[in-house]
Amino acid sequence: MARILTAGCALAFILLIFLLPSDHFHTGIAHAEWSADDLATLRHLRLSTDALAEKNKTNELLFRADAIALGRQLFHDTGLSGSGQISCASCHRPEAGYQDTEFITYKLDPQTAHRAPGILGAALQDWFFWDGRADSLWSQALAVIENPKELASDRVRAVRHLCAQYKKDFPALLKNCRGLSAARGEDIDRMFVTLGKSIAAFEAAELLPPVSRFDRYVDALDAGNYAEAAALLNDKEVAGLKLFLDPMVGCVNCHNGPMFTGSGFFAVATDMPGQLEHDRKRGVELLLDSEFNCLKWSTAADCPKLQYLLTDSAETAGAYKVPSLRNLRHAPFFMHDGRYRSLEAVIEHYRSPATLPLRHIDIRPAPLLPHQRKQLLAFLEVLGSGDFNKEQQ
Ligand code: HEC
Ligand code: HEC
Incomplete structure (x- = not known):
């Protein structure tokens, strides 16, 4: 009888493992399992004022x-x-x-x-x-x-x-x-x-961003302190971070570096064809006209950004500056025109961007299941978690 019970319990336990969503099993070890490449990317995303x-x-x-x-x-x-x-x-x-x-x-x-x-x-x-x-x-x-x-x-x-x-x-x-x-x-x-x-x-x-829980997490990984890492990001947030780095999802291709912006300009299906746009195409024209651009006030050697300016309008039409993802906690509106009122809506945008014929666009739909959207959201919220000490109390 006892044996049957034990076998029954074991079976139930195994079933439970299969039924629970997989992100319940990141605890502890997952933090030690980042690949060397991923760790290098994480270090590159950590807040730094070196530049x-x-x-x-x-x-x-x-x-x-x-x-x-x-x-x-x-x-x-x-x-x-x-x-x-x-x-x-x-x-x-x-x-x-x-x-x-x-x-x-x-x-x-x-x-x-x-x-x-x-x-x-x-x-x-x-x-x-x-x-x-x-x-x-x-x-x-x-x-x-x-x-x-x-x-x-x-x-x-x-x-x-x-x-x-x-x-x-x-x-x-x-x-x-x-x-x-x-x-x-x-x-x-x-x-x-x-x-x-x-x-x-x-x-x-x-006006520098506060150190976030994400930055402390990378510090803990660097120190090999996995218990501390586990206390800093929960399983859901780590799963969100993994999605953020996942090439299929693609966020880190544009949102990279210590400010989570590579400072590029991309078209992510947020322009409104037919309307007067203030996109990068127009930005380039205004910049070259500006009385206060670098070339007008410094020597050419100090202005590599202007010397290597991307002016091809096929690339710049409908493109906007990649914004930082730090400290969005207080943001009530998102995207250049404030079209979205929540981060959930932004993530939904990336899952199914509105494509129009003949429009240049730099993203593909991100294949995100409902629970993955929640994980990604949880991770983005970590980047706004500047008031670290208060949150921990
Ligand atoms: C091809 C480059 C590119 C990729 C890939 C990309 N983004 Fe963006 N992201 C942008 C640009 C450009 C904007 C600004 C667009 C606008 O304002 O019209 C933006 C805006 C945002 C915003 C709004 C921030 C604000 O202050 O309004 C969030 C949040 C965001 N992206 C998160 C993500 C996430 C999460 C992913 C992955 C699913 C991702 N991005 C993938 C380029 C990209
Ligand atoms: C009436 C509201 C308003 C006032 C006042 C204002 N700003 Fe802004 N600021 C904005 C808006 C809107 C943008 C974005 C505009 C755009 O990109 O076309 C912006 C953009 C910026 C940016 C660029 C951020 C980025 O990531 O590109 C900086 C920096 C900034 N403002 C600093 C200032 C400073 C310094 C002052 C005072 C001299 C100032 N702002 C006054 C509304 C304002």
């Missing part, structure tokens, strides 16, 4: 304490806007991970509104705006000030404000303010650039 100086090499004010302090004040200064009512922080709200939780640009202009991406870690990227029409963080800030749909001011006003408000506190940076009344166009431009570089210095110093 900061290289990416911002046309900004000589980077790391200067006075520029950082000035930039911090300017970021919150409504005096830079034409209306005197909004500042950078109105749309990139510090308390919401520097996201625009209100979609203010949509309220200002529903026709062409682009969503404000979160800007933590912007200083680690190569291109700015969804169409990449700015090639440096400092020129990005200048474009915002003169954009009628954003700060809606102009450089003369901005420089006058800068001098009136800040020259006493920042004499070394703003010494040219003394000659302001006699300043010519190019003197104004130069001061305007100092303003942009100060904001960028602040962003590079203080």
